[in-house]
Amino acid sequence: MSARGHCILSHGFESGPDATKVTALAKVAERLGWSHERPDYTDLDARTDVSRLGDVAARVARLQALAQAAAARGPLVLAGSSLGAWISGQVSLRVPVRALFLMAPPTRMGEAPPLQAAEVPTSIVHGWRDELIDAMHVVEWARARRATLLLVDDSHRLEANVETSAQAFARLLERLP
Numbered sequence: 803m804s805a806r807g808h809c810i811l812s813h814g815f816e817s818g819p820d821a822t823k824v825t826a827l828a829k830v831a832e833r834l835g836w837s838h839e840r841p842d843y844t845d846l847d848a849r850t851d852v853s854r855l856g857d858v859a860a861r862v863a864r865l866q867a868l869a870q871a872a873a874a875r876g877p878l879v880l881a882g883s884s885l886g887a888w889i890s891g892q893v894s895l896r897v898p899v900r901a902l903f904l905m906a907p908p909t910r911m912g913e914a915p916p917l918q919a920a921e922v923p924t925s926i927v928h929g930w931r932d933e934l935i936d937a938m939h940v941v942e943w944a945r946a947r948r949a950t951l952l953l954v955d956d957s958h959r960l961e962a963n964v965e966t967s968a969q970a971f972a973r974l975l976e977r978l979p
Contacts (some may be wrong), residue, residue, distance in 0.1 A: 806975075807877030807900060807955070809838040810868055812886030814906070816858065823905060823960060826968040834975050836879070841868055843886075858914060861889050866950050869897040877978070881971065884958065886936075891919035896899060900978055903971050906932055906958050909939040911959050917943060924949040925974040927967045929956035950974070 809831040819840035831838040837888040841864060847856035865880075870879045877900045880890035887907035888965045892915075894902055916949040928940045930953055937953060944951040952970050954963045 806835040807837075807879060807978075808872040809836050809879045809881060809888075809975075810865065810872060810873065811838060811840045812861075812865060812880070812882035812890055813840065813843065814882075814884035814886050814904045816885075817883070818842065818890075821965050823967055824886075826883075826964050827881055827947065827971050828971070829902070830968050831975065834908070834972060835922070836975060839868065839872075841865060858885070858911075862892050862925055865889050865893045866896055866934070869893050873897050873899070879903065879975065880979070881905075882907075883960075885911075888914070891917050894922065901974055905960055905967055905976055906935060907940060907943070908935050908970070909922035909943045921947070923977065925968050925970055926951045926955065927960060927962055927963065928952075929954055929958060931956060932958045934958045934975055957969070 806887045811827050813824050819842045824840050828838045843861050846860045849857040880899050881903035882890035883905040887904035904926045926944050926949055930937050942971045956963045
């Protein structure tokens, strides 16, 4: 583990560990002296017999195991996109984390509990035109937590704002002691 800490970067549903956004975050973490990993959840996303979002409980369990091991070694930051953001929030309630970075976080997700997260510094990037998650729900969630929120003119995938998201992640990491 690096001197600063470790980042676990979780991709969204039907994406992968080499996805554009988590790859951009990995480069930021490395540049700022943080070690990082990008778990692969594609095997769990393929389990459509569990739910239309794959095996969400197994995603949470996988991230929790990785996070517990990393937190035992030093400071930990969890980051994720969409379903990756939701599981990062859930795991932050069970494992000590220094901060959270959430991209296009689902505040509600079908039968699952609403988005929950530890009371730690939290930074969010969300698209005004997100076709899956209403921006105003994210605004309300962020407001209640006094989280840093960056709303951009983009859709759920934030494809036009990968660099903007990476810059927001860098600002979060730079603010941490």
